[in-house]
Amino acid sequence: MALPAAALMTLSWRNLWRNYRRTLIMLLAITVGVWAMIFMTALLRGMVDNMVRTGISTLPGHVQIHAKAYRDDPSVTHGLPVSDQALLTILNGQEVVAWTGRIKVPAMVSSERDNRGVTLLGVDPAGELALGFDPADIEEGRFLDGPDDRGIVIGKKLMERLETRLGKRVVVMSQDPDNDIAERGFRVVGVFTADLESREESVVYAGRDVIQAMLGVGTDISEIAILGYDYRTPEALTASIRKVVPADHEVLSWLELDPYLSTMMRVMDGFVLVWMVVIFLALSFGLVNTLMMAVFERVREIGLMRALGMRPSGIVYQIMVESLLLLILGLLAGNLLALGTIAWLKDGIDVSAVAKGMEMMGAASVMYPVLEWPDLVLANIVVIVLGFITSLLPAWRASQYRPVEALGRI
C-alpha cells in the first residue's frame, strides 16, 4: 500500500523544502547542467550549421554536375554542355530551388604590383545570387551585372595582396583547350568579403560569357551547381539527377564533395547525446548525494511509515517522487535559462579573437546558437530517464530499512 498520488506529492514537496539550502543548491546544479546541455548543444549545432552552410555556399549548391574527369583535372578541356532536355526538365522542376552553370578554372591574376593564383569563376550573377551569394558581401563597388559583364569582382584580401583597388585593371591568365595561354584584362568593379579569409584570397568572379569567349570554349561550362530544399537530405535530388545525365557526367552531393563537413554533421548527432550523458553523469553524483542525505536524515521517519503499514514499494515511490519533483523544477529552470540565453545571443557571439582557428575548422568568426527542438527534448528525456534511474539506489536503500532499526535511529 502506498499513499494516494495527491498525498504523495504533498509529502514529497514538503520534504523537498525541509532542507531548503540543500535543495536550492541541487536545483542550481541541475539548472546549470540542463542549461549547459541545451545551450552548449545549440552553440555546437550553430557552429556546425555555420560550417556546413559556409561550405555549401563555397561549393556552391547541394548537388553539382561535372564531367567525369573534371575533379581530377579541373581544366577547360573537361567541360560539359547544358543541352540535355531531360536534365533541364529536372533542373527547372519542383525538387530544385535554383541552379546555375559556371566556368571554374585555375587562373593567375596580376596587378601592376603582384600576382596570385586563384580560382576563376565565370558566372551568371543572377544564378549566383539565387544559389546564395549575398549582395551584402560586396564591400566596395558592385557585383556583376550579367554574364556578359566585362568587369571582375575580387576578394578584399586578394585586393590587399595585389595592392590594387576598385577601378584599377588586373590581368587574368588561364589555359584554353589547346593548352595555350588565354588572357584578358579586367577592371575591378567590386570587392567582396567572406566569412573565410581564404575565400577572399582565392576566388574571383567574372562574367560567364566573357570567360567562355576568353577561353574559347563556346557555351561549355565546368559545372552545374544545384540548390535543393534541405541540405541535410540531398540524396533524393542527387539520385533523380543521376538517372538522366549522360554517362560521362558525374553527379555528386555536397556530402560527397566535402566529406569532412558531412562527417562532422553526422558525428554531431552522436556527440550531442554523449555530451548530454556526460553532463548528467557529473550531475548524478550530486543528485544521489542529495537524495542519500535526505534519506539518512529521515531514517526514523521512514521506519515510522513502515511501522504504520506503508510497504517498501511505498517508500520507493515517495523518494522517487521527491527526486522527480527536484528534476522537474531543475528542468524548468534550466530550459528557461537556456532559451533565454539563446534568445539573448540571437545576434551571435563574436569570437574574432580566435578567427584564424575558427577558419581552420571552416567556421566563421561569429557563432550563432541554433536550437533544434529534438535536442531540447533529448536533454529533457536524458535528465528525466537517467535521473529516475539514479534515484533508484537511494529509494531502494530507504525501502530496505528494518522498521525496528530505523525507529531506533536518532
Added chain:
Amino acid sequence: MAAISCIDLCKYYQQGDAVIKGLDHVSLEIDEGSFICLSGPSGSGKTTLLNAIGGLDSLDSGEISIDGERVDLLDKAALADLRLHHIGFVFQAYNLIPVLSARENVEFVMQVQGVGAGERKQRSSRILQEVGLEGMEDRRPAQLSGGQQQRVAVARAIVSQPNLVLADEPTANLDSESMEKLMAQFRELNRTHKVTFLIATHDQRVMEWADRLISMEDGRVISDVLQDHG
C-alpha cells in the same frame, strides 16, 4: 478483535562478547479484547516483545500468530498490510511526521488504507476532539507540546479502528491528567470495540488499568496475573 499466540519466542542480541537476551523462551496466549500491561525494568524485553508481535522485528526462533495467522512467516509486504489494517502503534517517542499537520498525521494511515477524503476528515476531526486537540488540527508537531504530540500519536493509532493496539510507554511524557484521559480512552475502545491492548509501561498508575499484568525480566516472563477491578 485479535487473539495472539506466542510460542517459545527467542531473540538474542550480540553486544561485544556478551549475548543480550531480548526474549528468552517467551510463551503467551492473549485473548481477543484483552487489556494487558507489560511491566518490567528497562531491557527486560517489553519493547522487543511488542516489536515482534507487530512484525517490526524478526525472531531468532519461535512462532507468533494473530487470529491464527503466522506473523513470523509473513514477508515484508504482508507484514506491512497486517500493520496497516489490524495494528495500531503508539511509541514512547511520539514519532510524528514533522512536515505533516496534526490532522494529516492522524489521517496518514487512513490515506494509505485508501479511506475517502470525507470520511478521513470526519474521523480525524472526531478523534482529535476526543483527545483534546480541537483547534490544533493544522499545527505541525513542532508547534505542539510533548503531551499534545503524544495525543496526536494516540489518535493516529486508534483512528483507523485497529484490532490490536501495541503501545510502548505511551504515557511516559504525559502529566497525570493526560495519562488518566488517555487510559480512559484506551479502556473505552477496548470495551466498546473489543480492541486488544498490549501496553508496555513502567508506570504503576497505568498498570492499575490493566485486566492482566505480565511482568518481564531479562527477556523472560516472570509473572502473569489477572487483576480484578471489582
